[in-house]
Amino acid sequence: MxxxxxxxxxxxIVLAFSLIAIFGMPPKALQSGVVIASVESNSTAFNAGLRQxxxxxxxxxxxxxxxQDFTDALKDTYPSxxxxxxxxxxxxxxxxxxxxxxxxxxxxxxxxxxxxTGLDLAGGARALVQAQEKELTASEVQDLIDVVSNRLNVxxxxxxxxxxVSDLAGNNYMLIEIAGATPEDLEELISQQGxxxxxxxxxxxxIGGNRDITSVCRNDAxxxxxxxxxxxxxxxxxCYFAFSVYLSxxxxxxHADITxxxxxxxxxxGNYLSEKLDLYVDDVFLSDLLISESLKGQVxxxxxxxxxxxxxxxxxxxxAAEADMRKLQTILITGSLPYKLEIAKLDTISPVLGQxxxxxxxxxxxxxxxxxxxxxxxxxxxxxxxxxxxxTSISEVIIILGIASFIDWNLDLPSIAGILATIGTGIDSQIxxxxxxxxxxxxxxxxxxxxxxxxxxxxxxxxxxALLPLLWAGAGLLKGFAITTIIGIxxxxxxxxxxxxxxxxxIEE
Numbered sequence: 001m002x003x004x005x006x007x008x009x010x011x012x013i014v015l016a017f018s019l020i021a022i023f024g025m026p027p028k029a030l031q032s033g034v035v036i037a038s039v040e041s042n043s044t045a046f047n048a049g050l051r052q053x054x055x056x057x058x059x060x061x062x063x064x065x066x067x068q069d070f071t072d073a074l075k076d077t078y079p080s081x082x083x084x085x086x087x088x089x090x091x092x093x094x095x096x097x098x099x100x101x102x103x104x105x106x107x108x109x110x111x112x113x114x115x116x117t118g119l120d121l122a123g124g125a126r127a128l129v130q131a132q133e134k135e136l137t138a139s140e141v142q143d144l145i146d147v148v149s150n151r152l153n154v155x156x157x158x159x160x161x162x163x164x165v166s167d168l169a170g171n172n173y174m175l176i177e178i179a180g181a182t183p184e185d186l187e188e189l190i191s192q193q194g195x196x197x198x199x200x201x202x203x204x205x206x207i208g209g210n211r212d213i214t215s216v217c218r219n220d221a222x223x224x225x226x227x228x229x230x231x232x233x234x235x236x237x238x239c240y241f242a243f244s245v246y247l248s249x250x251x252x253x254x255h256a257d258i259t260x261x262x263x264x265x266x267x268x269x270g271n272y273l274s275e276k277l278d279l280y281v282d283d284v285f286l287s288d289l290l291i292s293e294s295l296k297g298q299v300x301x302x303x304x305x306x307x308x309x310x311x312x313x314x315x316x317x318x319x320a321a322e323a324d325m326r327k328l329q330t331i332l333i334t335g336s337l338p339y340k341l342e343i344a345k346l347d348t349i350s351p352v353l354g355q356x357x358x359x360x361x362x363x364x365x366x367x368x369x370x371x372x373x374x375x376x377x378x379x380x381x382x383x384x385x386x387x388x389x390x391x392t393s394i395s396e397v398i399i400i401l402g403i404a405s406f407i408d409w410n411l412d413l414p415s416i417a418g419i420l421a422t423i424g425t426g427i428d429s430q431i432x433x434x435x436x437x438x439x440x441x442x443x444x445x446x447x448x449x450x451x452x453x454x455x456x457x458x459x460x461x462x463x464x465x466a467l468l469p470l471l472w473a474g475a476g477l478l479k480g481f482a483i484t485t486i487i488g489i490x491x492x493x494x495x496x497x498x499x500x501x502x503x504x505x506x507i508e509e
Contacts, residue, residue: 003506011499015395018402022113032065033057033091034107043104043218049095050088050105058089070107100221114405117412128165128345129174138164141172144341148174161410165479168469173344196331197280200258200291205277206251208332214301215246216332224329226321227306229314237314239321242306245332252301260297279305281331305332361416365423369393372427380434388503389430396426396496400488414481421481422488425463429456429497433504460493 004012023029033055039046056064059073077084086103088095097103130136136144141164149162161177196208206212217223224243232238247255262273273296276288287307307328309321369390377386400419404411432455463485470482 005499005502005506007495007498007502011395011495014399014402014495018399021402021405022115022398024114028110028114029112031055031110032063033110034064034067034070035110036090037106037108039105044099044101045095045097045103045105048088048097049093050090050097050103051092054090054092055110056088056090056107058087060087067107067109074102115401116405116408116410126175126177126347127343129176129341130171130344132340132342136172138166138172141174144174148176195280195282196328197283199278199280200255200262201275203258205255205258206247210333212248212251213245213332214248216329217244217246218326218329224325226318226325229317229321232310236310236312237317238308238310239314239317240306240308241321241325242304243325243329245303245305247301247303249299249301252299255295255303256297256299259291259295262291262296264293264296277303281328286328361420365397365420369423369427376431376434382507384507385434385504388500388507389427389434392430392496392500392503393423393426395499396422396488396492399491399495400484403487403491404484409483410480411484412480414478415484418481418484418488421485422492425459425489426492426496429459429492430500432456433497433501456497457493460489463489 036050036052036054036056038052039050056070058064059070062069062073064070064073074086077086083098083100086097088097088103131140131144145162145164161175163175164172165175166172198205198207224241226239226241229237229239259273262275264271265274271293273291273293275291277291278288279286289304289306305328307321307324309317309319309324311317311320372393373386373390376389377383380386397419400422401411403409404415409415467482467486470478
C-alpha cells in the first residue's frame with residue numbers, strides 16, 4: 001500500500017473512537033468493584049446517596065473487587081437488632097448508611113464494555129401490552145407509560161425499558177422489557193388494574209393515588225413492617241404486616257363524616273365502631289379493619305393498614321406478607337391504571353442461553369469472514385486484497401458496536417441479525433469493487449472504482465427504502481434489526497467502503 005489517503009485516515013480515526021466508546025477511557029476492564037444495578041426509591045440506601053450505576057469500591061475501608069467480597073462485607077452486619085453505621089465508598093461519593101436492615105440495593109459485576117444487551121441476550125421478560133376493548137391513541141399510550149413507569153419504579157425495578165410502539169395497521173401498544181424478571185412477575189405487575197378502595201358500609205372513604213393519599217410509609221420500621229408471625233390451625237404459618245397511610249384533608253373529613261353516624265360496640269379487646277373499614281383491590285375484598293372508638297367523627301389524616309401472608313413455613317409466610325405489603329403500598333401510592341390491560345405477546349429468555357448465543361454468533365461471524373477472505377484470495381490471487389476485505393468487514397462491526405455503545409442502544413437478537421446482514425452487504429459491495437478494478441476496459445482504475453461506487457450507492461438507497469417499514473412492522477419488535485442495519489450500511493457507504501476503494505486503488509496501482 002503506497003499511502004494512507006484521507007478516507008483511510010477517516011476510517012482509522014472513527015475506528016479509534018469506536019473502540020473508546022466500546023471499552024471506555026480508561027478501559028472498564030481495568031476497573032474494580034461492583035456496580036449498583038438498582039436502588040429502591042426513597043429507601044434508606046437511596047437517601048444515603050447510593051444510585052444506580054455507581055461503582056462500590058470499598059465498604060468500611062475493605063476493598064471490594066467481586067460480588068463475593070460484597071457479600072462477605074455485609075453478611076455478619078445485617079440484619080441486626082440495633083442500627084449499624086456502614087460507609088460505602090463509590091466512584092462518585094462516600095455514602096453513610098445507618099440502618100438495622102440490609103441495604104435495599106442489588107449489585108452486579110462491572111461489565112467489561114459499554115455495550116448494552118437487550119433481554120434476548122441478558123435474560124428477562126418482554127410484554128407487548130394493549131388496553132382491553134379499547135383502541136389507544138398515541139397520547140393515551142404515553143399517559144399509560146407514565147403510570148406504569150411510576151408503579152414499576154415504586155417496586156424498585158430499575159433495569160427496565162418501557163416504550164410506545166405501533167404496527168403498520170396503526171394500532172398502538174406499550175412495550176415493556178424487564179431484565180431478570182420472569183413472565184409471571186411481569187404479568188402480575190401489569191395485568192392488574194390496581195384499583196384500591198376503602199369503604200364503610202359500601203360507601204367509599206378514599207381510593208389509592210395522590211388524590212386521597214398524601215403519603216404511604218415504606219422502608220421505615222417505625223411505621224411499616226412485619227409485626228408478628230405464628231403457626232395457623234392447619235399447621236401452616238402466617239405473618240401479619242401493618243403500615244401507616246396519610247390521607248388528604250378531604251379524605252379525612254369524609255372518614256369523619258361517615259364514622260360519626262356509627263354506633264360503638266364493646267368487645268373483650270376494647271370498644272370499636274359498629275362497622276369496619278373494608279379494603280378492596282380491583283373490586284375484590286382484601287381485608288377489613290376495626291375502627292377504634294376514638295376515631296368516631298374525628299378528622300384524622302393518619303390511619304393504619306394491615307394484612308397478612310401465609311406459607312408452608314415461617315420463611316414462606318414472611319416473604320408472602322412482605323410481597324403483599326409492598327404490592328398494596330404500590331397501589332396506594334400510584335393509584336389504579338387508567339385502563340384494564342391485556343398482554344398481546346409475552347416472551348422470555350434465559351441469560352444462559354443469551355451468553356451461549358453471543359459466543360456462537362461471534363465464532364460464526366469470524367468463521368464466515370475468514371471463509372470469504374479465503375475464497376477472495378483463491379479468486380483474485382492477491383493476499384493484500386483479501387486482507388483489506390477482512391480489515392474492512394471487521395471495522396464495520398466495530399463501528400456499529402461503537403455507535404450502539406455511544407447512543408446506549410440495547411443489542412438484541414434482531415440487532416445481531418442486522419449486524420450479520422451488514423457484513424453480508426458489505427462483502428457484496430467489496431466484491432463489486434474488486435471485480436470492477438480487474439475489468440480489462442480502457443478506463444483508468446479511478447474511473448473503474450467510481451463506477452463501482454455508483455453501483456454500491458444505488459444498492460444502499462434500495463436497502464434503505466426497504467428497511468424503513470421494519471421500524472414499525474411487528475409493533476416495533478423488528479426495530480433493532482432495522483436500526484442496526486441502517487447504521488451499518490450508512491457507515492459502509494460513508495466510511496468503510498470509500499476507504500476500501502482507496503485501499504484497492506493503492507494495491508492495483
